Amino acid sequence: MTSMFSVAGFALVLALFVARYVIRRYQDDVRHAPGPSSSTASWIWGHELEAFQGQAVEFYSKWIYKYGPLIRIKAALFHSDILVVGDHAAAQQIFADTYNYVKAPSFRPIVKNILGKGLVWAEGDDHAHQRRMLSNAFTPENLKDMTDDILECASKFESYLSNLALLSGGSVTTNIVPLSSACTLDIIGRVAFGHDFDFGKSVESQDIAASWHNVVNTGMTFGGFVAPIVIRAFPFITSLPVKSFQAQGDIKVITGKFALQFIQEGSYNEKRKNILSILLRAQNENNGEGLSTTQIIDNIITFTIAGLETTAGAINFTLLELARHPDVQRKLRDEVTQYSSDLSYDSIQKLSYLDAVVKEGLRVNPPAVMTERVAMKDSLLPLTTPIRTRDGKVLTSLRVKKGQVFHIPFLTMHTNPHVWGVDAAEFKPERWLTSGAMPSPNELPHGWSSLVAFCDGPRNCIGHRLALFEFKIILATLIRSLEFHPTDAVITRKNSPTLQPVINGKGGILPLRVSLLSHS
Ligand code: HEM
Numbered sequence: 001m002t003s004m005f006s007v008a009g010f011a012l013v014l015a016l017f018v019a020r021y022v023i024r025r026y027q028d029d030v031r032h033a034p035g036p037s038s039s040t041a042s043w044i045w046g047h048e049l050e051a052f053q054g055q056a057v058e059f060y061s062k063w064i065y066k067y068g069p070l071i072r073i074k075a076a077l078f079h080s081d082i083l084v085v086g087d088h089a090a091a092q093q094i095f096a097d098t099y100n101y102v103k104a105p106s107f108r109p110i111v112k113n114i115l116g117k118g119l120v121w122a123e124g125d126d127h128a129h130q131r132r133m134l135s136n137a138f139t140p141e142n143l144k145d146m147t148d149d150i151l152e153c154a155s156k157f158e159s160y161l162s163n164l165a166l167l168s169g170g171s172v173t174t175n176i177v178p179l180s181s182a183c184t185l186d187i188i189g190r191v192a193f194g195h196d197f198d199f200g201k202s203v204e205s206q207d208i209a210a211s212w213h214n215v216v217n218t219g220m221t222f223g224g225f226v227a228p229i230v231i232r233a234f235p236f237i238t239s240l241p242v243k244s245f246q247a248q249g250d251i252k253v254i255t256g257k258f259a260l261q262f263i264q265e266g267s268y269n270e271k272r273k274n275i276l277s278i279l280l281r282a283q284n285e286n287n288g289e290g291l292s293t294t295q296i297i298d299n300i301i302t303f304t305i306a307g308l309e310t311t312a313g314a315i316n317f318t319l320l321e322l323a324r325h326p327d328v329q330r331k332l333r334d335e336v337t338q339y340s341s342d343l344s345y346d347s348i349q350k351l352s353y354l355d356a357v358v359k360e361g362l363r364v365n366p367p368a369v370m371t372e373r374v375a376m377k378d379s380l381l382p383l384t385t386p387i388r389t390r391d392g393k394v395l396t397s398l399r400v401k402k403g404q405v406f407h408i409p410f411l412t413m414h415t416n417p418h419v420w421g422v423d424a425a426e427f428k429p430e431r432w433l434t435s436g437a438m439p440s441p442n443e444l445p446h447g448w449s450s451l452v453a454f455c456d457g458p459r460n461c462i463g464h465r466l467a468l469f470e471f472k473i474i475l476a477t478l479i480r481s482l483e484f485h486p487t488d489a490v491i492t493r494k495n496s497p498t499l500q501p502v503i504n505g506k507g508g509i510l511p512l513r514v515s516l517l518s519h520s
Contacts, residue, residue, distance in 0.1 A: 027378075027399070027401060028378075028398075028399045028400050028401045028404070029387075029395060029398045029399045029400070030072055030080075030081055030083060030398070030400060030401075030404065031072070031081075032387055032389045032390075032395060032398075033070055033071055033072035033083060033387060033398065034067040034068055034071055034072070034387065035047075035063060035067055035071035035072040035073050035084075036063050036067070036071075036073060038074055041073075041074035042076075044076065044077065045076040045077075045229075046073065046074030046075045046076045046079075046082075047059070047073040047074045047075075048073070048074075048075060048076040048082075048225075048229065049076065049225065051073070052225045055492050055493050055494060056369045056411060056493045056494055056495040056499055056500075057369055057370055057409040057411050057412050057495060060084050060086075060370070060407065060409040060412050061409065061411070061412040061415065061416075063084070064084065064086045064409075064412050064416070065412075065416060065417060065418065068087075068385055068387070069085075069086040069087040069088075069384065069385050069416075070083060070084070070085055070086065070087040070090055070383060070385070070387065070398070071083070071084045071086075072084075075405070076229045077229055077230070077232075077233045078233075079229075079232060079233060079405070080403070080404070080405075082405045082406070082407055083398075083400070083404060083405070083406050083407070084406075084407045084408075084409065084412075085406050085407070085408045086408075086409065086412050086413050086416065087383050087384050087385055088384045088413075088444070088445045088446065089382040089383055089384040090381045090382065090383055090384070090398070091408055091413070091445060091446075091452065091456070092445070092446045092456060092457070093381055093382055094373050094381070094406060094408065095446075095455060095456040095457035095458075095459065095460070096456075096457045096458070097379075098123075098124075098127065098128075098457065098458045098459050099124055099376070100375060100376050100377055100379055101373040101374070101375055101376070101406070102123050102373065102374055102376055103120075103123070103371075103372065103373065103374070104232065104372055104373075104374050104405070105235070105374065106231050106232050106235035106238070107228070107231065107238075108121060109238040109239060109245070110231070110238055110245065113245070113246060113247065113248050113249075113252075114248065114249040114252060114305070115249075115252065115298070115301055115302045115305055115306075116252060116256075116294075116297070116298030116299075116301050116302065117294075117295065117298050118130065118295065118298035118299035118301065118302035118303075119131060119134060119299055119302050119462060120302050120306060121298075121302075127458075127459070128458070130291065130295065130299065131458065131462065133279075133282065133286075133290050133291050134279070134291075134299055134462060135462065136278065136282060137275045137278045137279060138462060138463060138465055138466055140345065140465065142275075142278060143345055143465055143466055143469055144344070144345045144346075145273040146190075146191040146273060146274075146466070146469075147343075147344060147345055147469075147473075149187065149190040149191050149273070150187055150191070150469065150470055150473050151343060151473060151477070153183055153186040153187045153190065153199075154183065154187075154470075154473050154474045154477040154478070155477060156183070156186065156199045157179060157180070157182075157183040157199070157474065157477070157478065158477050158478050158480075158481060158482065160179065160199065161174070161179070161478070161482055161514050162481060162482065162516060164514070165482070165514050165515055165516050166516060170515055170516050170518070171513060171514070171515035171516070172513070172514055172515075173487055173511050173512070173513045173514075174511065174512065174514060175509055175510060175511050176315075176316055176319055176510050176511070176512050176514075177312070177316055177501065177508050177509060177510050178200065178209055178508075179200070180312040180315040180316050180319075180474075181200075181209060181212070181308065181309065181312040182197070182199045182200035182205060182209070183199065183312070183315075183474060184307070184308050184309075184311045184312040184315070184470065185197045185200075185205055185208060185209075185308055186198070186199055186205075187311075187470055188303065188304050188307045188308050188311075189258070189304070190274065191273070191274055191275060191466070192255075192274060192275045192276060192300050192303050192304055192307075193255065193258055193259045193262050193274060193275070193276040193300050193304075194262055194274045194276065194277070195258045195262070204254045204258075207250050207254065208250055208251050208254060208308075210250075211249065211250040211251070212251075212308075212309060212508075213507075213508050215496075215497065216496050216497075216500055216507040216508050217496075217506065217507050217508070219494075219496035219497055219507075220494055220496045220500075220502070220505070220507055224496070232405075249305070251301065251304055251305050251308070252301050252305070255300060255301045255304045255305075256297055256301055259276055259296075259297045259300045259301070260297065262276055263276070263280065263293065263297075268280045268281065275300065275303065276296065276300050279291065279296045279299070279300075280293075280296065283296065303463060306461075306463065307463045307466070307467065309367070309498050310367040310368060310467065310498055311367070311467050311470055311471060313365075313367035313498045313499050313500075314358075314361060314362060314365070314367050314467070314471050315471065315474055315475070316501060316510050317361060317364075317365035317367075317499065317501070318357065318358070318361035318365070318471075318475065319475075319478070319484050319512060320486070320491070320501070320510060320512065321360075321361060321364070321365070321427040322357070322479070322484050323484040323485050323486045323512050323513075324427070324486050325427060326485075328357065328427070328429055329479065329483070329484065331353055332353055332354060332357055332475070332479055333479050333480065335351055335352075335353040335354060336351065336354060336476045336479055336480055337480055339351060343472075343473050343476055343477070345469060348469070348472050348473065348476065351472070351476070352433060353429065353433070354472055354475065354476060355432070355472075356429035356430070356431075356432035356433050357429045357475065358468060358471055358472060358475070359429070359432050359449050359451070360427055360428065360429040360431070360432060361427070361471075362451060362453040363414045363415070363451055363453070364414065364415060364425060364426070364427050365411075365493070365499055366410045366411050366414060366451075366452075366453040366499065367453075367498045367499050368410060368453070368455070368498060368499075369409065369410060369411050369495040369498070369499050370407055370408060370409040370410055370411065370412075370495065371407075371408050371410070371455060372405065372406065372407055372408070373405075373406045373408065374403065374404065374405055374406070375400050375401070375402055375403065375404040375406075376402060377402050378399070378400070378401050378402050379399075379400055380397050380398070380399055380400075381397060381398045381399075381400055382396070382397045383395065383396055383397055383398060408452075410451075410452045410453060410455075411499075413445050413452055414451060414452070414453070419439050419443050419444070420439060421439075438450075447460070448460070448464060454467075481516065481517055482514055482515070482516065482517065483514070483515045483516075483517055484512050484513070484514055485512065485513040485514075485515065486512065486513070487511045487512065487513055489503050489509075489511050490503065491503055491510065494507060
């Protein structure tokens with residue numbers, strides 16, 4: 001008898017579940033979005049495994065260029081279909097409405113452990129408040145005060161490579177990845193909390209490098225694919241007492257320690273130039289309205305993590321492009337040596353070819369490859385490119401339900417051949433300088449320089465001006481005295497968790513031949 005009731009109970013739950021699924025399916029327009037056929041999806045992993053196995057967003061690009069800028073794919077573990085958004089109006093709306101479209105809630109506990117309760121973790125009013133308080137640290141005036149620190153760190157990078165080349169008779173092949181990371185760690189350490197990590201020589205910088213290497217290579221394994229999908233399906237597991245869910249990252253521990261030390265020294269009133277000093281002084285001036293000391297430290301940690309490998313990645317891939325395009329490299333060197341003996345904030349903005357190289361570098365190899373958002377309520381998404389349904393209706397906007405997951409691949413949006421032409425994926429800085437070579441503004445996304453490398457809207461990259469300044473100073477410093485050449489290595493690209501150069505399945509390796517100008 002008992003077993004009969006439990007079978008009936010189970011059947012009822014199942015029927016309710018199926019009914020809910022069917023009703024939901026017909027209350028939104030997601031089913032009308034085109035995309036790869038369900039028959040090509042794995043029954044358990046949907047299209048997500050195929051997408052993971054390809055290069056960075058390779059499949060999202062392939063599908064979007066084939067089916068249109070907004071597509072639907074089957075999700076893993078029976079989750080409802082995911083919308084992959086390359087449509088500009090839809091992306092703009094998602095980025096603008098930060099109260100409705102949020103980062104995946106199931107990952108917040110992990111983000112909190114790794115970064116603390118700073119800007120990346122915060123949502124809604126808390127985010128708006130933190131953002132208002134933090135923005136002041138990134139004004140051009142404050143960035144100008146950081147110039148000497150950035151120049152010094154870039155020079156160390158250049159000296160290291162020059163010496164290496166000199167010791168090998170003027171030319172050397174080296175893995176550029178750990179060196180650019182050491183340089184950007186030095187910069188963020190100095191400008192964020194007044195600490196010098198000593199270009200990869202300090203124990204802390206080595207711990208940070210080892211832990212990042214581990215993150216990159218674990219993210220490319222099958223386990224790295226499955227873990228976030230399981231968390232999405234069973235969010236409660238992040239609160240289980242499992243070591244890896246509760247662990248704080250090395251960068252958080254190390255940065256937190258140095259930031260606290262800096263505060264305890266109490267010298268922030270004299271050390272005006274770094275972000276921590278700026279925020280602590282603002283805290284005193286705000287009579288309690290500002291951020292708490294814990295929030296300030298959590299944001300220093302957040303800036304370090306968010307600003308370190310993204311900027312390093314931009315340098316790595318742009319040096320690779322320059323190595324592959326010697327003519328571009330020569331033109332850049334000519335401009336840098338001709339016009340800029342001083343690399344101040346104002347003078348570097350005037351170097352138009354350097355600016356074009358930087359934009360093109362971020363277009364074809366955006367360090368943040370894609371992002372994800374989840375709808376918090378039922379909503380209507382505007383579309384730049386209407387969708388035609390099977391029964392002939394034309395949809396200029398799409399109804400989506402609460403809980404809808406969106407993947408927004410920046411790289412796909414940057415290199416769409418229907419927008420940028422047949423050479424969309426090629427590195428050609430000239431396109432930014434030649435009249436008529438760029439697509440018209442209404443064909444491009446809303447964002448910095450009509451790109452989404454720094455995302456868009458109230459959650460765009462708060463550090464983008466600092467990132468661009470660093471990026472330009474490092475490139476200009478290196479290119480003045482060194483020449484970069486490609487090697488025979490076959491380099492592919494993976495998203496783990498930023499854009500990674502990969503050789504034979506291993507991430508974090510990018511060999512380049514570097515020669516002293518006088519020896520080439
Ligand atoms: C080339 C280098 C960089 C790139 C390509 C980049 C890209 C991005 C992108 C795409 C986002 C949005 C992520 C999302 O919402 O899913 C973002 C957010 C953020 N970035 Fe950057 N970033 C770079 C450098 C930096 C630097 C140097 C800092 C700090 C000093 C920084 C701090 C942040 C923070 C705190 C956020 C979160 C903003 C918010 O949610 O309000 N980034 N960045």
